Amino acid sequence: MAGPDEQALRRETPGTRNVIHFNNAGASLPIQEVLDVQREYLEAEALYGGYEVVTQFSEQLQRPYDTLASLLNCAPANIAILQSATSAWAQVFYGIPLTAGDRILTSIIEYGANYIAFLQMAKRVGVAIEVIPEDDEGDISLPALEVLITQGDKKPALIAITHVPTNSGRVYDAAGVGRLAQAHGVPYLLDACQSVGQLPLDVQAIGCDWLSGTSRKYLRGPRGVGFLYASDSAMEKFEPAMLDLYGATWTATDQYEMQPGARRYEIYEKNFAGMVGLGVAVDYANQLGMDWIWARIQAIARELRGKLARIPGVTVHDRGRLLCGIVSFTKEGVDPGVIMARLCEQGINVKTSAISSTRLDFERVHLPPFVVRASVHYFNTADEIEQLVLALTAVGDCSSKAREVM
Structure with missing residues (x-):
């Protein structure tokens, strides 16, 4: 080859x-350069102070936003960097105001951590979890999904599926799901933890509202770093599950204002050395x-x-x-x-x-x-x-x- x-x-x-x-x-x-840039960053923190080197490494800390935007075909403003893929996914899921009777459509291959979150919301507020069948070839069944979307008096509150399962090699038709989600106006959260870095991903073609991923797997980046893509329309409709003084500004005694882009999903304290390493790792993938x-x-x-x-x-x-x-x-x-x-x-x-x-x-x-x-x-x-x-x-x-x- x-x-x-x-x-x-x-x-x-x-x-x-x-x-x-x-x-x-x-x-x-990881590649050697990922190791090298993390060592360089950690050494600078030790010699000059953790807060102080953020300015010194501003270009390197911006790099993961730019490289991930290139990888996923979106703008850097649509990317957030978090502590893990699970943190990114949870910032979306728990930010959706679910109520009793709301329907969540998910997949047979759904990752356990995600499904536990569904069960937790079923216990807390009474949401219904509905599993989309697979077709005869082991892909997600788009006709069955459309039936689930259109049946009943209330359209689903969320479609949340895993792109590639943790336990086997099949890849779902994420773009097919996106076409149906957009056609029927259903929010769509894609867990791309196992797919990002091993196959091409284009969030515009997929049509998802959010995509969560990790640094440590196929992107070959450091542990302790995850990321999120959030579409402009999704950010207009939904808030993150949690905001801090980085994701939002306290503008008055009874008011706050969120960051204009996806960084509203971020928490200030994160693995800054890992962010630098992630930027290098994604750049390497883009170059290959x-x-x-x-x-x-x-x-x-x-x-x-x-x-x-x-x-x-x-x-x-x-x-x-x-x-x-x-x-x-x-x-x-x-x-x-x-x-x-x-x-x-x-x-x-x-x-x-x-x-x-x-x-x-x-x-x-x-x-x-x-x-x-x-x-x-x-x-x-x-x-x-x-x-x-x-x-x-x-x-x-x-x-x-x-x-x-x-």
Whole structure:
């Protein structure tokens, strides 16, 4: 596949010298420049004072707004930087004035933290949670969604879906959902935590009112940083769940005025060094090009799925019209936690995904309580895939031999 030099990409990623990293859906390996700029910022804070260096690094602190705006096709004023993707998502969700009988439409693959928030509001005020079915190919069913939108006397208060689940590789048709949301005037919140950084995202084409994402996963930025896209129309209609003296100004004894753009969603105290690192990470992705990144990740994931499927006893669980870099699997007779531990002993990072993270999906397809998740990135190689396959095969062989001895 034509594109940037593979070895150059790996030289710029120091972690590749220590581990084979297939946990990019958890936290990816940053490039050296991301590490360097964070160290520089933290050292300046220690030498000159935390408040004081904000002015000194004003250009670097503006960089994530500009680079994310370029990545998502919006204006920098539509971007907010927060402590995490969950913080960003919650600033939107809990800011919507939900009341008894309001309907929330969500997805089968909805992330556990989001669904708990729905349940909390169901308990607090009596909202109804309605799950949009999937079609036969494993994508979100747009005809079923339109039926849900139009049925009943009250249109939904919110459509809130996850773009890519934490436990498998399928990618929902977020733009199709957006077309229906806009046509019927329903607010639309998209959790892009696992999709941003691995596939092209255009918020204008998607048609979402809000999009939440994280730095640490496929964008390869620091931990402790998340972000939010908020459309102009959404900001006109809804306030953030929480405002502080950064998101708003106390203008009179009984009045306040919010920031004019998406920074109204921000809280002043955040990971400033992480913000600087995020700006570098997103700029790096923009320079590589999301079309190239997406094609490369898909090719590596296809190769991994194909080789895993040929291992006796291994079942690959990814299903969908469009699949991404998250590859989920189990091996008959071998606990997923044991697989993760044995691979870790050989310097191979994978993760297990639990039923509590995506309960509706696990229960619908009768998955075991845990699956193994190997999430690839563009810096992974064919040799690394081969080492994973050999190590996984050995885990099964060792387990079989142990049972025979017993």
